[in-house]
Amino acid sequence: MELLQNVIQGFGQMANPGILAFCVAGALIGVVFGAIPGLTATTAIAMFTPMTFKMSLETSFAFLLGIYCGGYYAGSIPAILIRTPGAPGNAATCLDGYPMCEQGKAGKALSLSVVSSCIGGLFSSLMLFLFAPLVSSMALRFGAPEYFAVALMGMTCIISVSSKDLVKGVAGALIGVVISMIGMDSISGMPRFTFGSVRMMAGVSLIPALIGFFALTEVFGKTEEIGRNKKMNVIDLSFHRPVFMEYWAVKWNLFKACVIGTVIGAIPGTGPTIASWLAYNEAKRTSKNPEQFGKGSSEGIIACEASNNAVTGGALIPLLTLGIPGDSVTAILLGALMLQGLTPGPMMLMENFGILAFFLAVLFVSNIVMLIAGLFGSKFFPYILAVPSKILIPFVMVFCLVGTYASSGSFFDLKAVVAIGILGFALQKMKFTMPPLVLGFLLGPILENNFQRAMLASNNNPLVFVQSPLSVGILLLTAILTVVLYRRQSAR
DSSP states (O other): OOOHHHHHHHHHHHSSSSHHHHHHHHHHHHHHHHHHHTOHHHEEEEEGGGGHHHHHHHHHHHHHHHHHHHHHTTTTHHHSSSSOOSSSGGGHHHHHHHHHHHHHOOHHHHHHHHHHHHHHHHHHHHHHHHHHHHHHHTTTTTTHHHHHHHHHHHHTTHHSSSTTTTHHHHHHHHHHHHHHOEEEEEEEEEESSSSSSSSGOOOOOOHHIIIIIIIIIIHHHHHTTOOOOOOOOOOOOOOOOOOOOHHTTTTTHHHHHHHHHHHHSSTTTTTTTHHHHHHHHHHHHHSSSSGGTSSSSSHHHHHHHHHHHHHHHHHHHHHHHHHSSSSHHHHHHHHHHHTTTTOOOOOHHHHTTHHHHHHHHHHHHHHHHHHHHHHHOEEEEEEHHHHOHHHHHHHHHHHHHHHHHHHHHHHHHHHHHHHHHHHHHHHHTOOOOOOHHHHHHHHHHHHHHHHHHHHTTTTTGGGGGSSSSHHHHHHHHHHHHHHHHHHHHHHH
């Protein structure tokens, strides 16, 4: 009964006109950003998170989770129309989406994409609500060694987000860890890497780091494309009504895609790219018409997009229960929760279970808004793709700087975000990727602080990390994940 009351209360909060309006606005912004190649949901959330600083928890997360859902889906729009995925997670959609577009069925392909994304998103949000409390109750037994082991497991995702160069991925993560160490040591109080600057004693703030590494780095990269943009012919697309039997005919592959996406999303460091390819391969393996895959198969689009958006709810499970981001987007959501004065982890859900019910309501509404926007906005998507970089870049730059200043009122943070953006751009030119840097920056303090706490409590005995069954189990899982992800990376 209490569970039902929490759900009713969560949906009751969503009935608030202000919260609902921000949720709708977030979903629409996510669709716009996701539809422009290179400007992903990650960029959008990094850009708008500072603006939620003065908002209530409910309003801010209605807005950010709306962007989250809309952005994950919308990367399929350019994948279908111009064979350019809006995000890596939509790359597999190109295989059947673009051929279907070439056959004059672009409207149908877009309809399949948004409906499948909505189904995957709703499925994973339900799984989040059902399984997050179980994980949270188990995590109550965690101490410093266990949290260190969990953070170490989170670092294994560096392997899967390091593109093809694992060495640069590890190096980038270490750079992120070093940046996170700037300022006062939380245990000893000693200043580190401050170069005598009083301003740097407080360290690098979360918001400038996230905006600098994601949004500004992308902006600086886009400036190189000014003047080289190819003019895109805007095509006319018609509304395609979803047909229930089209999804019922592939119900088992659709269900498997949802499960794959949710499970993969719940494993730190995997994300939508792995989920969509696994779901696509599984759908092709068990399909009655595998020869149609790659030639405009509806089943291929459904599998890719259902799994891609099922990651959204799955990735929130380790974030809310353990405080470990499942991917780069939830890494920024971790920062947004901290801005609201919350520390993600088992105690957060135990003390405030209602937040989980509210997240369920937000994800549900966001996916419905995304569905409506996707179905009725197909005529306008080509115009979004045609926005020239010379108009887009100044707009994004202003939002980044205003958002950074609004979060702290500090001109030092403005200098920091520009410096981090330049650093990120320079590293990107050297073929580094940004997710490992950000993961290192976010997980570095968790690793360091819990390592120091565990060692102090055990009188500097390193065996403290293998004295607890939970710690040993997590470390073994970390080792298994490392081997599996490394082999998959090596096979690429």
